[in-house]
Amino acid sequence: MSALLQVEGLKATYGASQALFGVDLEVASGEVVALMGRNGMGKTTTVKCICRLLLAEGRISFDGKDLRRLPAHRAARLGIGLVPEGRRCFADLTVQENLTAAARSGPWDMDKVGALFPRLSERKNQVARSLSGGEQQMLAIGRALMTNPRLLILDEATEGLAPLIRQEIWDAVGRLKRETGMAILIIDKSLKELTAVSDRAVILNRGRTVWNGSLDGLDPEMAHRYLGV
Amino acid sequence: MTRETLFNLAVLAGLIALPLYAHLAEEPFTITLATRAVILSLAAVGLNIALGIGGLVSLGHAVFFGIGGYAMGILAFHAQNYMPLMEAPFLIEGTKSMPMIWLVAVIASALAALVIGLLSLRTSGVYFIMITLAFGQMFYYFAISWSAYGGEDGMSIYVRNDFPGLNTLVPIQFYGLCLAALVLALGFNGALARSRFGLALNAARQVPERVRAVGLDPFRLRLVAFTISGAITGLAGALFADLNRFVSPTMFSWQLSGEFIVFIIIGGTARLFGPVVGACLFVVLEHYIGGWSDYWHIWFGLLLLVIVLFGRGGVIGLIAGKARAHG
Numbered sequence: 001m002s003a004l005l006q007v008e009g010l011k012a013t014y015g016a017s018q019a020l021f022g023v024d025l026e027v028a029s030g031e032v033v034a035l036m037g038r039n040g041m042g043k044t045t046t047v048k049c050i051c052r053l054l055l056a057e058g059r060i061s062f063d064g065k066d067l068r069r070l071p072a073h074r075a076a077r078l079g080i081g082l083v084p085e086g087r088r089c090f091a092d093l094t095v096q097e098n099l100t101a102a103a104r105s106g107p108w109d110m111d112k113v114g115a116l117f118p119r120l121s122e123r124k125n126q127v128a129r130s131l132s133g134g135e136q137q138m139l140a141i142g143r144a145l146m147t148n149p150r151l152l153i154l155d156e157a158t159e160g161l162a163p164l165i166r167q168e169i170w171d172a173v174g175r176l177k178r179e180t181g182m183a184i185l186i187i188d189k190s191l192k193e194l195t196a197v198s199d200r201a202v203i204l205n206r207g208r209t210v211w212n213g214s215l216d217g218l219d220p221e222m223a224h225r226y227l228g229v
Numbered sequence: 230m231t232r233e234t235l236f237n238l239a240v241l242a243g244l245i246a247l248p249l250y251a252h253l254a255e256e257p258f259t260i261t262l263a264t265r266a267v268i269l270s271l272a273a274v275g276l277n278i279a280l281g282i283g284g285l286v287s288l289g290h291a292v293f294f295g296i297g298g299y300a301m302g303i304l305a306f307h308a309q310n311y312m313p314l315m316e317a318p319f320l321i322e323g324t325k326s327m328p329m330i331w332l333v334a335v336i337a338s339a340l341a342a343l344v345i346g347l348l349s350l351r352t353s354g355v356y357f358i359m360i361t362l363a364f365g366q367m368f369y370y371f372a373i374s375w376s377a378y379g380g381e382d383g384m385s386i387y388v389r390n391d392f393p394g395l396n397t398l399v400p401i402q403f404y405g406l407c408l409a410a411l412v413l414a415l416g417f418n419g420a421l422a423r424s425r426f427g428l429a430l431n432a433a434r435q436v437p438e439r440v441r442a443v444g445l446d447p448f449r450l451r452l453v454a455f456t457i458s459g460a461i462t463g464l465a466g467a468l469f470a471d472l473n474r475f476v477s478p479t480m481f482s483w484q485l486s487g488e489f490i491v492f493i494i495i496g497g498t499a500r501l502f503g504p505v506v507g508a509c510l511f512v513v514l515e516h517y518i519g520g521w522s523d524y525w526h527i528w529f530g531l532l533l534l535v536i537v538l539f540g541r542g543g544v545i546g547l548i549a550g551k552a553r554a555h556g
Binding site: 051053071072073074076077081082084088090091092093097098100101102103104143144146147 | 425428431436438441444446
């Protein structure tokens, strides 16, 4: 499989403090890659750099195009859909308006998002701020899908959600993988679900890539050292 | 139909009925007062696109009002004196045709808004307020020193400009024109707020970083909104100059920019009819309380204070509840 996203030697800083020291990562078309690591190891920073929301050194290319000189909105237009940590829906807009604001032409439309998350269809005229945390997360995923991405990035999409809602989100990710062949880069702490859904994992430790391979091949000692499990 | 929509319709009915009654009762001054309210409403409806939907607190919107006013003043001045505006490299003559004047006013103010927006929208928050204020002051002092068009004293226009098929000297007919412009601007504003562009602009006000992450450029969204907003306020300026048959540097003053913001806050920020309610209240208070006391601004200030402290949704919010904007 050819790499859709290629990240090599990624380095990033927050002011004087360096957060990434050399992250290497690849996601091929149709592949689901888990980006893992303990808290503060650089997962969200890596995602922000890929989406051009944070300036970084190193090589980032998407579908062969160098992202380093592109502003965030142009990088997104190439086909990168981000579901950010903390959801952050457009609180004053309704569900339908949130989806409309992000819509770009392609196979994903309001009906398809509604089919993936029927709760959103039921609440399409409800203002986003009045939704539950789980529904806001579904809306954040739906909003990213409305941009018709080729790569969907999910940053802690199930964090802080009730078990039933988490399961709905995981089911949706599974459906996306099976039915759309969309490339997905997913950050989460649920090892069991990630093992089930992902083709491969990349583990970060202290801002560096320390593991790249199938989660089945991860030995318990490494899992304990790098993931704390 | 929501309470807000019903309230908006009642306001519109009032804006139609009251001047008609004044016309039948032969009270032309009331019609002139209503015309002033409608034109100020139009100016604030323009600002409401930038402020209400886009969250851009512009303290320089009087620039566009003034440009519209001077567009009318300059074109009419040259027409009434049979003096061309320019002879070389090509001849440009003045005009008394309202549609032509409006076109020039809208284009000139839109261009000014585009240039000012390009520079000022790189900032945000208090810096944006200050830079728009600075542009306002630049235009104000330029108008004061522009002796060819009256300088500090301003410029009187001795004729009312023409509109095909209407006698614009008849107050109710001129009022009808202004009201039509306001209704069109309100319709446009409502459609814009519900359009994908308007929703994205609204979203950019709330979480700009997320808007970038879905492939939209907040700067471009705001620039387009600011330009449209300036164009509508410019049209109001041309009408205001026609109403008074007088233009002066005060049309560029920062106090006027502040009043536009106050209209919106009093009526209800981002509410479709918020600027209309605010401007009408302002004109009514200015006339009636101003008749009792020169210090009527104190009472107006108190009203603003009460609304800011107890009614964040403005008068419309107090009456129609927390219905969503442009609903």
